[in-house]
Amino acid sequence: MPKTVPVDYQSTVKKPDDFDAFWDGVQQQAAAVPLEPEMIPDPLRTSAEVEVFQVFYTSIEHVRIAAWYCRPTHRVGRLPAVLLLPGYQADPPIPKEWALKGYGALSVAPRGKLRSNRQFNPGYPNLLTYNIVDRHTYAYRGFYVDAWRGIDFLLARPEVDPTRLGVTGSSQGGGLTITTAAMRPEIRAAAAGAPYLCGFMDAIALTHTYPYEEINDFLRAHPDSRHAVEATVAYFDGINFADKITCPIIVNIGLQDNVCPPETGYALFNQIRATDKQLYTYDGHGHDAGRSKHNAIVDRFFAQHLLSER
Amino acid sequence: MDQRPGDFDQYWQQTLDALATYPACPEIDVLPLRSTDFATLYSVRLTSLGPYRLFGYLSIPTGAGPFPTIYYAPKYQSVLEIIPQGTANLQRSRYITFALAGRGQRNADTPYAAMFPGLLTDGIDQAVSYLFRGIVADSVRGLQFLLTRRELDPGRVVVVGNDMALITAALQPGTTHVVTAPTLFYNTAELAPRTPAYPLEEVNDYLRAFPDRAEAVRRTLAYYDLRAFAPRLNATTLLMAGAPGTLLDAPTMEPLVTALQGQVTVYAVEQSSYKDGLYVEQWMAAQCGITDVHNILPEHWR
Numbered sequence: 001m002p003k004t005v006p007v008d009y010q011s012t013v014k015k016p017d018d019f020d021a022f023w024d025g026v027q028q029q030a031a032a033v034p035l036e037p038e039m040i041p042d043p044l045r046t047s048a049e050v051e052v053f054q055v056f057y058t059s060i061e062h063v064r065i066a067a068w069y070c071r072p073t074h075r076v077g078r079l080p081a082v083l084l085l086p087g088y089q090a091d092p093p094i095p096k097e098w099a100l101k102g103y104g105a106l107s108v109a110p111r112g113k114l115r116s117n118r119q120f121n122p123g124y125p126n127l128l129t130y131n132i133v134d135r136h137t138y139a140y141r142g143f144y145v146d147a148w149r150g151i152d153f154l155l156a157r158p159e160v161d162p163t164r165l166g167v168t169g170s171s172q173g174g175g176l177t178i179t180t181a182a183m184r185p186e187i188r189a190a191a192a193g194a195p196y197l198c199g200f201m202d203a204i205a206l207t208h209t210y211p212y213e214e215i216n217d218f219l220r221a222h223p224d225s226r227h228a229v230e231a232t233v234a235y236f237d238g239i240n241f242a243d244k245i246t247c248p249i250i251v252n253i254g255l256q257d258n259v260c261p262p263e264t265g266y267a268l269f270n271q272i273r274a275t276d277k278q279l280y281t282y283d284g285h286g287h288d289a290g291r292s293k294h295n296a297i298v299d300r301f302f303a304q305h306l307l308s309e310r
Numbered sequence: 311m312d313q314r315p316g317d318f319d320q321y322w323q324q325t326l327d328a329l330a331t332y333p334a335c336p337e338i339d340v341l342p343l344r345s346t347d348f349a350t351l352y353s354v355r356l357t358s359l360g361p362y363r364l365f366g367y368l369s370i371p372t373g374a375g376p377f378p379t380i381y382y383a384p385k386y387q388s389v390l391e392i393i394p395q396g397t398a399n400l401q402r403s404r405y406i407t408f409a410l411a412g413r414g415q416r417n418a419d420t421p422y423a424a425m426f427p428g429l430l431t432d433g434i435d436q437a438v439s440y441l442f443r444g445i446v447a448d449s450v451r452g453l454q455f456l457l458t459r460r461e462l463d464p465g466r467v468v469v470v471g472n473d474m475a476l477i478t479a480a481l482q483p484g485t486t487h488v489v490t491a492p493t494l495f496y497n498t499a500e501l502a503p504r505t506p507a508y509p510l511e512e513v514n515d516y517l518r519a520f521p522d523r524a525e526a527v528r529r530t531l532a533y534y535d536l537r538a539f540a541p542r543l544n545a546t547t548l549l550m551a552g553a554p555g556t557l558l559d560a561p562t563m564e565p566l567v568t569a570l571q572g573q574v575t576v577y578a579v580e581q582s583s584y585k586d587g588l589y590v591e592q593w594m595a596a597q598c599g600i601t602d603v604h605n606i607l608p609e610h611w612r
Contacts, residue, residue: 002610044519045427089389091426096506114388114426124389124416125344207609208399210392221343256584258396258608286584286610287396292553 002256008270009263011199013233015240022135022235023183030060030145035152039069049073050099055106057153060145066115067150068092068107070099071159078161079104080306081154083187085147085169085176086113088196088211089124101299102307104160106153110146110176112139128214133228135235140197144183144236147176151184164188164306168298170289171260172196174251175238178268182244189305190249191298194257194289198238199264201230206261239264242271250278250301252294254285314538321437321533322481329359329447334455338368344392348372349402351392356455358413359447365417366410366452367392368459369402376463378598380405381456381485383449383471383478384412386494386509388419388426396587400606405598406462410452412445412474427508430494431516435526437533446534449478457484466598469545470590473536476547480539487597488543489590491550491579492558495534496566499527505557540569547574548593553581584611 016022038056045052055067071079081104086092091114098105111120112127122130122139130139151167154160167184168191169177175197181190196211203212204219219226234240249272253265262281269279280297282290315321337355344351344367354366369392371377380401382394390411393401401407411417414424424432424441432441453469456462467486469475472493479485494509502513517524532538547570551560560567560578567574575593579586588611595603604612 002612005610045515047515047518089387089391089395091388093508094427096511100506125392209396209608210399211395213399217343220346254582254584256610258398258584258587258610261610284585285582286587288581288583290582292581 005255005262005266007266009266011202011237011239011264011267013199013201013237013239016231016234019235019240026060026141026145027183030149033058033060033062035149035156037153037156045094045096047096050096052094052096055153057149059111059149060142063111063119063142063146064116065111065146065149066109067153068094069105069153070095071104072099072102075159079159080164080166080302081105081157081160082302082306083108083147083150083154083165083167083180085167085173085180086110087169087171087173088127090171090173103302104154104157106150108147108150110143112143116146125210125214128211129218132215132218132232133225135232138232138236140236144176144179147180148183151180151186155186162186166190166302166306168192168302170194170291171287174260178238178245179241181247181249182241185246187247189302190245190247191301192249192251193291193294194253194260194287195238195251195265195268196260197236198268199261200233200237202264202267203261206263207258209258211259239268239271242268243273245272245274247274248276248301248305249274250280250297252280252282252289252297254287254289255281255283256286257289259287313532314535315529315532318533318538325359325443325447326450326481329451332357332359332361334451336455341367346399346402348400351402354408354455356451358451359444360413362413362422362444362448363418364411364413364448364451365390366408368456369393369407370459370461371403371406375461377406377461378404378466378600379456379462379468380407380594381453381467381469382407382409383452383469383474384410384415384445385471385474386426386429387415388424389416390418396583396608398606398608404600404606406456406459408452408456410449412448414441414445418448427512427515430509430512434513434516434530435520435523437530440530442534445474446477446481449474450482453478453482453484468594468598473534476536476543477534477539479545480542485545487594488545488547489550489594490547492536492563492566495531496536496558496563498531498535501557501562510557537566537569540566541571543570544572546572546597548590549574549576550586550590551576551578553579587611
């Protein structure tokens with residue numbers, strides 16, 4: 001039998017004193033960059049029920065970000081919308097199923113992902129450790145902002161109701177859901193699955209699987225950089241963003257998760273500030289985090305918070 | 311059901327003959343960053359049909375060998391993993407592993423960069439120039455290269471992947487075991503309209519845009535249908551079937567199981583990456599004579 005996971009696991013990560021100042025500076029820099037959204041119909045992927053668009057917008061450092069946007073063909077009034085964030089290895093999907101449920105849905109490919117890798121391409125594997133000794137140029141600095149800017153795109157859409165925005169994803173998408181919900185107060189509901197990018201330094205001791213293993217590879221090659229790595233990732237750790245989350249949120253984890261250790265899921269959840277929060281744990285499940293059962297819960301959660309008119 | 315084309319064998323023999331005209335010309339370099347005290351990782355570049363230069367990650371355990379081998383055939387995704395996400399890195403201490411990017415995947419995306427979705431239907435209306443003809447050749451070339459490694463135990467060669475695993479093992483002798491999770495090429499013309507999910511949704515998109523090409527698409531897909539390859543496959547096979555009631559569940563794939571020539575185990579997935587992943591790791595270890603698989607599992611599976 002696999003070992004029991006302590007529900008009160010304490011992460012070793014500490015929030016840097018200048019955490020808020022650092023991210024304020026990043027957001028100010030990003031705000032100075034015009035979004036320049038572009039929405040191109042994709043007739044090949046469009047059906048009678050769902051309109052599909054290729055989307056592009058500009059993010060921090062003027063990197064052009066690609067996304068897929070879907071909306072129901074037949075609409076009455078303004079739509080609730082959901083921002084979908086991708087896994088580490090996943091190619092961002094075309095979110096037709098969300099449009100069929102009545103949402104506008106934006107599926108973002110942050111920098112380095114397919115279709116967003118012309119200006120920034122750290123390779124795969126390598127994203128997790130790209131400039132990991134410097135918080136000012138670490139890959140996830142821009143990557144996080146790319147996700148947050150997806151909210152700006154949705155806010156710019158006339159068919160989207162700006163008071164009914166949600167965010168969701170699993171694995172890296174779960175980690176990005178945490179940071180996005182923390183940094184974008186416009187979000188009304190968030191659902192994070194198997195959150196990655198939470199408890200980086202805990203994870204590399206708890207498991208030896210990729211992608212976290214990239215950091216162990218890096219430290220084996222650069223043992224003198226451990227302190228610098230710890231210092232950098234503390235600015236990017238979802239656990240340090242969690243006390244900024246105030247919207248309703250659900251989190252699901254697998255208790256045999258071989259990619260994102262469940263210990264880090266507990267540590268994250270315990271730090272989330274929102275009072276309306278719920279953790280779903282799935283024994284007998286790995287990195288899927290019980291998706292086959294949990295998807296219906298996510299559907300009900302967003303329907304409750306976003307589908308009904310306010 | 312798609313009919314097996316009368317020139318099925320000729321189509322694939324011509325593909326293999328064309329591949330044979332290009333020497334692999336392997337270029338192998340150590341990757342120190344991903345090498346450990348228990349395994350060395352190499353980047354590998356190979357030439358395939360086209361000619362087209364491919365990329366792969368080859369990991370060789372420390373020690374004398376020979377070692378059992380896992381060949382991770384090209385996947386339907388843009389990135390190439392050293393070993394699949396979530397696999398214990400210690401897997402590399404017991405097995406040679408080789409993961410290959412087919413044309414269009416990252417590191418093998420010059421000059422052709424595939425789109426996802428988009429790869430499955432690229433050129434699908436012409437069997438002779440269908441993109442997957444090249445990817446099958448790529449996958450065969452990867453296995454051919456792997457079989458030349460002196461560290462490899464020829465009695466323990468496992469090919470793992472989606473449909474590509476089965477097709478590769480059917481076309482290239484040398485595979486002893488196959489782990490296959492059909493996704494792309496099982497009765498595709500019939501099953502695609504029953505799902506809105508990618509990758510098969512690519513076929514639906516394509517036929518909505520080009521309805522007059524439906525027969526041509528059906529003809530092409532017939533050359534790739536797993537049931538047509540099955541009589542060629544003698545390896546011991548683990549067939550990963552979908553959960554009961556899903557598109558590719560075990561009852562649906564019964565004709566494939568019947569047609570396979572080697573010993574077949576059908577495993578219906580439980581939609582748990584833990585239970586399903588553990589089953590595969592234990593099955594491969596048992597087939598390869600590894601008695602302490604517990605020691606090379608992810609920590610949370612032990």
